[in-house]
Amino acid sequence: MPTIEVVEADITTLRVDAIVNAANEALSGGGGVDGAIHRAAGPRLSAACKAIQLVRPYVRCPTGEARITPGFDLPARHVIHTVGPIWHGGKDGEAERLASCYRESLRLAFEHGARNLAFPAISCGVFGYPLDQAARIAIREVRAWHGISPQRVVFCCFGKDAVHAYRDLLEP
Template sequence: MILELLKTDITEIKVDAIVNAANTSLLGGGGVDGAIHRKGGKEILEDCIKIRNRQGGCNTGEAVITTAGNLPAKYVIHTVGPVWNGDKEEKSKLLARCYENSLNLAIENGIKTIAFPNISTGIYHFPKDKAAQIAIKTVKDFDKIAEIEKVIFVCFDDENYQIYKEILEIE
């Protein structure tokens, strides 16, 4: 498995699946979620509405999969990260579950290349350094990681990019 780090817009990446830092409603929001829904078009929203009608949204730590609509990816895996407040150990476990459940969905759907944003580090206020450590450790320790060919961590801002670069020890 190849681990890659990019500082770019996740909606521009050509991979089998990009991961969306969604909210429980699955109906779009701000940040990466809003960008994915805007650029992906109504097909993504229509799939999300079907999922809501079937199961009532997506709980924190869980993940669901939809088409990628107009995006260069084939699929969007929507996962709901935790809001940082109170029980820090519980929030860390929930964030790790976002990555685990996204990777499990990827394997179930034959996805070989996947791109992750910095889940929960925007309006959900998860500390960026802690979130990066959880993301990288969870991906590296994932028991079926050999079934994935490439994982890309996509950072939109310089701060996250530098944190990931240091943890991954990239020159």
């Protein structure tokens, strides 16, 4: 199991091997953390995302899956793009698709030799996933990871409420 840390920071400034982007299915950049990562990484990130093959019209990365690109102008070597579910009250398979985002991101980090990895609170922004439920899923999936890497996972939080949600779940 990786070492887990919780920080309040701008994920685009973290010096880690890979950061996770809470992306949209088109990998086109958008608002929130997705837009911030695209802006900080520079235009080559958008070009790399556009080079990822479409799996169906307008979809390069279906919900629950992940894709990887270089980090370009970021301090992180890689960006792992994953698409979390939109919250529909919890009765539409959201929990399993969110858990899959974490598993798929961890798998790509492992396959690309990332020793340390930073996650935002996937789906908790405009996708409306309740923070406490999302944090519980994130921590459960990271604790269940048995790969030799990443060895360190950082939950990078935007705001004190998110920091408390993660830290409260991590305390014994």
